[in-house]
Amino acid sequence: MADTAQIVEHTARTFRDHLPVLQVLVPFCTAPLIVLLGSRRLAWPLAFIASAIALVISFIMLMDVREGGMLTYTMGGWAPPLGIEYRVDAANAFVLLLISLIGTVVLPFAYASFRDEIKSRDHTLMYACWMLCFTGLLGMVATGDAFNVFVFLEISSLSTYVLLAMGADRDRRALTAAYDYLIMGTIGATFFVIGLGMLYMATGTLNMADMADRIADQGMNRTVRSGFAFIIVGMGLKVAMFPLHLWLPKAYTFAPSAVTVFLSATATKAALYVVMRFTFSIYNPDFAFATNTLEIIFIPLAVIAMFSASFVAVFQTNFKRMLAYSSIAQVGYMLLGIALLTDTSLTAAILHMFNHGLTKALLFMGVGAYVLRANGSFYTQIAGLGRKMPITTGAVVIGGLSLIGVPGTAGFVSKWVLVQAALERAPENAMFLAIAVAIVLSSLLAVVYVWRAFEVLYLQEPDPNSTATEAPLMMLIPMWILAGGCIWFGFSTDLLHDTAAQAANGLLQGTKGMMVLTGQGGAH
């Protein structure tokens, strides 16, 4: 057992010891509470308080594990690997912070947006579903038990389908979008379960750390390998990895604005974290087949996604749909960071997860504000709104610049680190040089599609009949918090970069980063 990270035997005497489980439990209990109280006036404050508590908890945990080490929590005191364990290290603390930050910041926006887009009798249940989705995403990331990931994945997915379908008040295509996502998402989740079953057959355990340990002991066999394939395909569907992305544009386009904001910034990121955890911690990156999968499958798919999705985004006539395609392209950057398999590249992937989460949430909030004031997000409807809604559009411009990766914004930092990672590996193979060029070129495509939006917003004449006015404060404040974040993290790069580097380091240690807790009930 390595001595870099200290594991204190779990006793959970103080309040602080319970943080890993409270992170998930607080929103989880809030959802039924909202339904039981059934009060439309109380639903939003409860949801907001729960999200804020989750945010504080995730921040405390991140500060605890930022320098390395991990927090563990054993459910009901049952020692792992038999009991369910929650385990938080730098990698998941970072993703937890992203999810709870977005969840908290978006809720005020959601309040204003739901009032406009959703029938008021549905609001209470909407917030309950929102909390369940939030719980599912946090749980997927916090847990250290492989089957628990599936359970939380389904909690978040089922509530996501409901949230998506609520867009039917504005456009009935939201219903079919939700149905399509339900079919594809269920196939994906079931593939994930098949993969877990194979891993369980080979290892006889469900605890991630224990699993990693046993796979490292016994080496590879066909069961473990096919399990890997099933898990990657299943999670790839949730991540919207390139050929499995078909559900995404339609779902994001027709969902209620606030739901799109929340999902685009968190759902794919949580699934991406699971891919990372399985690829690096449970399957050791030293295993040749995992490395081959990454290089032969992930890299080409990521590059294709970067170009094709950006290219499609250029020709969209709807701002919201354009951003949805851009999301697929951005997932390509993150997958590329994972597949390059160096410390730097993984840092870039984790950084980009965070930065893209902020950026896309900001941009989709802009869309929500336009939908509120101009009743739509087609370019003809938002033409000239830069003059009528200058404060909103100002934030959208910052988001757009960050999406391109202009220096001084958060998007630049992560793309820069990614290019660096590709260049680092250039001496061994010219292919990596080409990849670095591809990253820059596809960012140029982002310039095209973002510029199109800017041109429509600022250079075209507004519709003379338009009554659009500035968005309400409930929308502007969250937007400018995120816009400030985009700029702040563009200049003050150390904090995020160091944390991401620590997370990447923990993941790349592979199995060594996942020491087994030796409890009294342990099999070891």
Next chain:
Amino acid sequence: MSKLLDLQFLAGHAHYLLFIVLMMTGLFIVVDKTNLVKKIVGLNIFQVSVFMFYVSIGKVSGGTAPIFPMDDKYHVDKDALLGIAYSNPLPHVLILTAIVVGIATTSLGLALIVRIRESFDTIDEEDILNIEQDMTRADNQKHGNAMGGPA
């Protein structure tokens, strides 16, 4: 030299073969059928195949149900305890969770179909696709001139 068709191997892995057949049947229905309800049925078959897979891997050869043997007074029969092999109950427990998830997915899917039927007046995927294409075309005609022509 391995034989081309190893019957003993096949017989020993029959449950996997059945699992694969069931799984492919389910997936095929999901992909092939245009009726939305039939798709949900296919999805169910697909999920059930995975349940079967889990249940089958819990089997220990010669193992019995994981319940303590009782004597005629319903006390644990300590003599019979020795030398009994039990099947692994854990996969069964896991699959209980997955069954609950499956029910939730099915009911949500069916509820969505009801709503789709209300607003599209059909549950056939191809009809819905046609209606949606018309809607998209109308959108493009109305809003396509943002950059000097429909995109």
